[in-house]
Amino acid sequence: MSSKLVPANPSEVMVIRNVTPNIVTFSVPFMRFGKFPIGGRGTPVKLSSGSLAVFSPVALTPEARAKVQEMGGDLRYIVALDAEHHIFLSTWARAFPDAKLIGPAGLPEKRARMADDDDMIGREPFAVVFPSRTSKVEIDPEDFDRDFAYEFVDAHPNKELVFFYRPDRVLIEADLMFNLPANEQYSRAPGGSPTNMGMLARIFSSFQTTEGDAKGMKRFLWYVISRGDRKGFNESIQRINSWDFDTIIPCHGDTIQGNAKAVFEKVFAWHLQGHK
Template structure:
């Protein structure tokens, strides 16, 4: 139900389809030094998922990493009223019905700053995505900035990603590129992330990349240098 990646780092993988394409979805659960849980991009809650999470510890943080990944956030916020819900500023306007306790900035919340670094990816206001580095496990968390789908049984998915030149590698889609309004700003943000010490990349769509994550991310965004 929750697959361990390393000590204190777990993922929950679920089917996810959009526009007829099978992209898959993933939530990441990380145990904080105090034993509480930090949950990135919560997926649909069911009894099994909730039981698996509860078995790990108390939920301290629920994180919406961009303005797109919010569909299930309300259910988790209701189930865990003591958890602190954090999200990009733009999500308040998009979902005024959601309980949001704090807005993400480039300074991590004090409750998890001891083990996380975070970066707003500038230049894409419609997405407003934050990347997170869990320093103890050298794990980078990416939401929609890039996919890493190496195989797919769906002809439509394979065709779409091949046309996007993203099939089989860590890279952004054409849709993501269309959201970029300021390449220089995004490039500066990415350079900051590439200065972090990480090896593993956990994406919300596709496979976990266990090794060579920094080099793969640099290669996937080489087009920003053009």
């Protein structure tokens, strides 16, 4: 059941932070497989029109709902950034019934299979589903598409959607790139720092950190994540790198501000340079 993955007291552990005047993050602790402290993060964004989009939403706590209202309250888009970040879609869709659900190919079918046995997963219809990276997809040409560029990295096993919010030069992504340790996401959690959670957690983090030369992450991305379709993966990375971002908001680990483009180019250097 998805409910087992949710903190018992999300209001007490959630960190709400304004990253830019138009972008807020809701950061929470989250343990992958019950062993690896990778954290979770939802990101509401205020568009130039005044409408709102939320990416990979986490628990809709009273504090999170109040923040959405503070941002104007007109939530029109609920985006699952990949096939794994969808647990709270139904919660948000019920609270904002006029919002469009957006996600990658395969997710509506996955949720339909889960719905009978999981009380957090509903059967809400998706307004936009990305079928492949080569397909032309429009979300809302008169609103959403004016502010965002996006890439469907369907060569990634989790079917990643990556969004670039042009007005604030911010890249929003889920599992394409981690930035562990998840310090902010665990800053209000009982037990404190995610770096004090055992040898397995430290080993996992060594493959999911952007620190130093990021050699562990480079190897993980090259030999594990992109091995099924490296050409397609490289093409997506090259398109994303063409965007002029200076901040990256990942779902797992700390937000990278100011030097995000340089960090991205370091982590994905082999995909950008044609590593053999």
